[in-house]
Amino acid sequence: MATSSGKSVLFVCLGNICRSPIAEAVFRKMATDSGEVNNWRIDSAATSTYEIGNPPDYRGQACMRKHGVPMRHVARQWVIDSGAVSDWNTGSSPDTRALACLRKHSIETDHSARQVTKEDFLSFDYMLCMDESNLRDLNRKTNSVKNCKAKIELLGKYDPQKQLIIQDPYYGSEEDFEKVYEQCLRCCKAFLESHS
């Protein structure tokens, strides 16, 4: 849950391995560079169960590395790989101070895809999705959520170049991931500026 002065944004797409992890990483880097990252809770999720637990698509990771944008969405595997000697924290996320340290040194960390939960609708200020089918899926899910807090919008609504839809690059090429990156750059910049 974000602090009272904090704001929160959940980026959403179909599988949470292509578009929304890129949007999350781009927004986090912008918020970090502008000194505001500690005011924000930033996350990403899927409308589907297609890829739960999987890392971001390798084409998206390559695109992020090329642009020097650390990709975070630290997963359980971070704890399992480090192999805690105790079982005190099995299954929990890494300590936020550890995350901050990783982030500060632009150390790339793992991401594991997750599906949007009912709690997300109650705890995020914004749920920003990529295309009309994400919007339909999210709005349909709100039917079973009482007093939804989140403002559900297309991330493309913030694009100064008015490209409303961020197309699914899953069956696409490196260029299609580059286009997703450019759109996320424009939209996240405008969204951050209009909410700072």
Ligand SMILES: N#Cc1ccccc1-c1cc(NCCCN2CCCCC2)c2ccccc2n1
């Ligand atoms: N669906 C669609 C679709 C339609 C047009 C363009 C792209 C996609 C597409 C397809 C994916 N996985 C292949 C099908 C998955 N299986 C579909 C039937 C249920 C069992 C799972 C994606 C996976 C991750 C992120 C984005 C994806 N996007």
